[in-house]
Amino acid sequence: MSTNKSNTTNDTMKKIKDRISEVNWSYHWDRIKDKGGYIVFVLTFIFIKQIPYLPIIGNLIQDAQNRNIIPNIETLNSLFIHMVILLIFIVSWDLLSGYSGQVSFGHGFFLGLGSYFTVYYINGLTVNGRALFDGKSENFINIGFTTIDLNVFTAILVGATVSAIISILIGLITLRLKGTYFALITLILPLIALNLAKNLWEEYTGGDLGLQTRRLVKQEDKELSQIVWEEYYFYLIIMFISIGIMFWIAKSRFGLALQSIREDELAAKASGINVRLYKLFAMGVSAFFAGIAGGLMVQSVGSPIGVVNVGAFETQTSFTPVIYTILGGIGTISGPIMGTIILTIAIYYLALGLIQYPMIELRAIAIILILILRFQPRGLIKADKQLKNGLYIGIFMAILISFVEELVNLPQLLATWFDDEGIFGLDILNIKGRLIFYFFINTIIGYFAPDFIRWARLKTWGVWPSLPDFDPPK
């Protein structure tokens, strides 16, 4: 009897163990799929230099580069450096405006503060002949893949801290202001700064020409093509840390408290949330990371020296995060990331494809923004599935067609159909112009095709042969 009993217990134990060791793959797959966007984002940014040398995809990419469909490796580098710095800036705006609801139209002010104080810390600042603080000498350290100037790195942190402190001081004044009034104050800040920097304090800011300083990554001993990649990877690390911290804040209880203030300030107070403290916290953190972006911006001009000028205080800089975030999806972290990536790429293609009308890409962006606000106010990240599918089809088909267009003489055909003016200013003779053209046509087709197919099927042979994922009528 006893052996029998122990046998049964053993059996049950084994069954339980089997159950436990059974991995629920579909569950894990769902989780990976949920985070798919982030994974692709991180991998692309890390391996962008190696992607053309990957097996299979690499050949395709190189082919595309040869056909000018995607930019060559140097352009990719400068594009990605630009994108990495912009990402920090734009996510920092979203943390303040999207999460805590204090919409700032003057975030360029904090960017500019970060830039200038970074430079002051490196170069030293002399006011009225008296040195407020001395410049810092070079202090190189090797951090594995590159050699950086530790003092420049400290300078970036100092600039960001100054930016945060000033933002908290401004926050103390504007604490009682709500919504529109807060936005108006922030709108004025960079304008005042611009005026002061250009006129009254020109000797300290360098005016339009700006100030020059050293770079973060050691410039000597190496070829430029290698240095730019070292710089890119160092900025990338800073970006991952910065966005990681902001992501953590947004997802943690602090982010929740900030959101509650955005949703209903009085109810948040009645729930015991210290609204003043959280608002100042949001301003400080946001300005800190905007300052970091500012410090890096000094380095991104593509020359061996760092340059800062009053450009950060221009209105355009302050509106950049507003536009990029609204396009991607306000009040999320993935929204501004997506918006930044899409718009940076879009501006690159539009600038080259609409070459007949210089600077028209900004107007094209404005039109896109109006359409988004009208039809997808929650941004692309939470857009309709139909629109998303349309965009995916548009991108995929545009690339596909640009690969095979030569076979059917499409460029020549298009050139004869449309005269030199092109279509809406699109340069049809240029591959970039044709890409945009293909993209638009295919997005429209991709958007309406499912509806059309459903309609045609119902008109011709009813619901037969099948009813795959039936959508209830709207």
Add this chain to the structure above:
Amino acid sequence: MIKMSIEELDDELELEEKERVISDTPILRIIDLTKKFGELIAVNKATFDVYQGEILGIIGPNGSGKTTLFNMISGVLKPEEGEILTKKNENIVGKSTTKIVKKHKIARTFQIVRPFKLLQALDNVTIPHIPKGLQSPKTLKTRSLTSLLEVDMGEKKNYPAAILPHGDLKRLDFARALATDAEVLLLDEPYSGLSVEDSFRITQLIKNANQEKGVTIMIVEHKLKLLANLVDRIVVLNQGKIIAIGTPEEISKNQVVIESYLGKEASSIVSS
């Protein structure tokens, strides 16, 4: 047999009701509280005590200053005159809403529900747990889930508040106020716009909070019938002035109250 057991049950229920302890020490003393909006005197020298553990009803016609009274106690509005003393004899007039909730443990709900619309139901009740000092994410989640389960909303924890029906929002509001660990709860018209079933649930929640957690509760309400069986005392406001304080029965028989505005409704309380 069956009849017996029902009677026994009745007895037990009554016993439970009798077990409530209402102490003689006031948890809140309101003295000469006055609020003016320009010419209009919304609350005029209101003076009354709230005793620890009691359920106090506040009634009055529209615009008689009930919400204004709550706004002053919870620190949303600052009175022109008067004092609000807590148990420890501290005057809370002029203190911020946050401080009144966190330090003095007086929480409130709103006449028109104010949920955090884009946040999920669970996050809505997580907010009041956040400012309670250091706690691990796990504790925070347990606490907020408990708060949500207390009001029977467990299955809707992931719904954004914007899509919840009115009855759920009322309970969510209640849960949010209770989650602050309040000792005094100000409920502004908790029954407004609720079905019979939802009203019953709210009554149960109020009784539960009062009996099991010992929360002192002040209720502003129009439906006198609901109050009559629930509250210990009633304060009657008319045009900002307190015209009577007493048990529901006393109030329903009070000639001043009947004459000034109750009319027929008062007699319905007596008959019920």
